[in-house]
Amino acid sequence: MTPEELSQARITPEGEAPAIVLPKGLRRVPRGVDELATEHLIVNMGPQHPSTHGVLHILLELDGEEIIAAEASLGYLHRGIEKLAEHRRYSAVGTLLDRADYISGIHTELALAQATEQLMGIEVPEKAQWLRSLFSEIVRIASHLIAIGTYGMDIGAMAPFLYIMREREALLSVLESVTGARMMFNYVRPGGVLRDLTPEAEPLLRQFLKTFPGYLEEYHTLLTGNEIFQARVKGVGVIDRATAIAFGMSGPPLRASGFGWDVRKERPYAAYEQLRFDVPVGESGDCWDRYLVRMEEMRIAAELIEQCLDGMPEGDVMAKVPKVLKPPAGEAYSAVESPRGEVGIHLVSDGTDTPYRVHLRAPSLMNLAVVDEVMPGHKIADSVAIIGSLDIVLGEIDR
């Protein structure tokens, strides 16, 4: 009997349903409807969900465990940073932008400072440039640690997230000792940086550099070498090179797709021209590659910290800049490589002491757009793996 015949047979020959009185409360299946018919389930993943890395909200259409369609819904953390920035003096805009990408605020600060310097034609002292590179890399490791740790958590391994806090603590104590803050640093300012390394910062960093390779090895044991982890991430969420470029991706997700574009290499800023480093590139663009690229970047960033400490020149950390910044009318774009990708600040000035327009090119937003494209066809569990591998920060997406 074919399925059609079977469903035909359920209907009585006269086309009438058999007059069976169903017990009260039992739903009667309408005539002619296949009793085994299924329907798609639409679930709201987020904004309160342990694995959406903040207040991301993704609508998933599910067929059982399989994702049929996905749509990201944003804006739960929208604070109007771009609008508020139009009403602040230049020196105060940095504090706003710190809160955009709150895990690696220093990169957004740096982009803003560079854009302001471009407009005003400020020459930044060399030492400040080196300090900018140094702190960029410190924050890069701290941010990648979070990315790796939470990624382990997304996949179901609790341990790495708590282990990374050990190293992050070491880095944050350096940041705290120099910038006075553990998250919203406001350290990089137009014209240079806030202050020089404190006496205790360098020994702390040297100590960190001594222990970090061993700890990195620990993560490779906990995650990279774990068969279950590999089974969960290999071949999942493949973003090929063409898709990555079409969707304007940047940072580790772009490089994992096999396109080695890094702002630090291609448009050197701060002291990156004097530093030697490689840019890790993935092959297939799956979650596994994105994870490995981040692991490798951490190792390289540790080398860069060492180079920065060794090559740190003497001199001022701040150029002579007026108390109230009044850049001449004009436009400037400055990009830096943040742990999430290319952070760009597009600054429009009208000659007054407040910016006319500040636009933040948020790498997380651009990287996230691909989610709707990649997710269909994967399982629910993979959706978590894909979001985690993109390492988004909602503060930056929603601004």
Added chain:
Amino acid sequence: MSPLLSILVRALLALLLMLANGVVLIYMLRKVLGHLHLRIGPNRVGPFGALQTSMDVVKLLTKEDFIPSAADKWLFRLAPYMVFVPSFMAYAALVLGPKAAFSGLDTGLLYVFAVLALVPMGVMMAGWASNSKWSLIGGMRAAAQQISYEVPLLLSVLPIVMTAGSMSLAAIVKSQTGYALGFIPRWNVLSPQIVGFGLFMIAALAELNQTPFDMSEAESELISGFANEYSGMRFGLLFLSEFSNSFIISALAATLFFGGWLVPGIDPASPVMVWLGPAVLLLKTYVGIFVLMWIRGTLPRIRIDQMLALGWKALIPASLVWLMLTGVIVRAVS
């Protein structure tokens, strides 16, 4: 003592053991996971935080009795008991020592698996009755997991039944007395049955809903799966039965593979075993639970389709082959 009273006393003792285990295990889980994760765990309430779980029980008991408005109220109320009762019933089969057992069931092994097979029904009921999509997916996962892992779990212990010639847990323990080569205890885990132990271990992890197979809870995917909408003591019951299940499975593993209450070097018939036996079994069980917690603190979670594939394509064939091999050997030896 009248038989009825005797049954009542034993049931109460089993309940006491179960509740005490719950309190101890939750504290142990927090401490073990804490130290595995470079943190401390509870350390504020009581010495070394030992009273933390008791306080949590008080908290759970005094919480608002909350039922989501869209939930199926009766099923929602019933489900925690559907989870709790079978796991309590399983205690009846445990053999703690030569003279300590809640009941002398001849088919204790079969009985344990039969009642434990009812647990996922309660889980599915909880998932369905919550009327939440995440809970529903969790409940459905529990059902799929149950069907695929109950089979290898039973198949992996059948070789033991063959070698022991009985389904009674007491008889299985007795069959492990004596020494091979004069000094190696004849525990099943020290015999070729270690293969069966490996199979049992994997299937038991899945049966217990433990990492890496915690599909129906899957914190990072389904938030908390079937337990999503539960709070207060209903959640407490779900939680408690989870711990009691891991106690039962660990006790089973100790009984089937690690010689139960036997201690190498002490004659099982000696009177000292009457009290030493239960203590040793508890110790062995707790070591087993520690291993479970260790795994929980270390491994990531496998994906549902991979888990089902592992169950059907690897575990079931492997345990069938092992069962057949054991059968051939047992037949050839006798």
Added chain:
Amino acid sequence: MSSAALSSALSAAGVPAEVSEEAIGAVARVPASDLVEALTALRDADCAFAMLIDLFGVDTGEQLELTYHLRSFARDEDAYVRVAAPYDGEVPSAWRVYPSALYPEREAAELFGLTFPGHPNLKRLLTTDEVELPLLRRSTAIRTQEEVHDR
């Protein structure tokens, strides 16, 4: 150099464009009606602007200006395409040329009050339904008169 490549690519595609070299780089101003042709030409021509880095609006006080920030990896340089649109006006959606325009267009639509015909899903991106004003227009104050008064 860059502006020359830009204008030659655009004139080859028959798009009327006004190309100039500004502080941020080469900027091509094109009419909104020719935007999609211009972007297609820039993506496909020899200069191969493969990636749309960013898209954002600026309220000049008289009109809205959308800037499309393009990057060519082959030539290793950036270029900007600028489109002017009246308030509450229309700009054709560029998502078929550059899918990366999907989110920024939604953002520009809600924060500047524009529409992008051809966009598949022009819902709000960042704000909730109660927010009716296009927030990033200069005329929208960050505080209402009453709120300013209260301070």
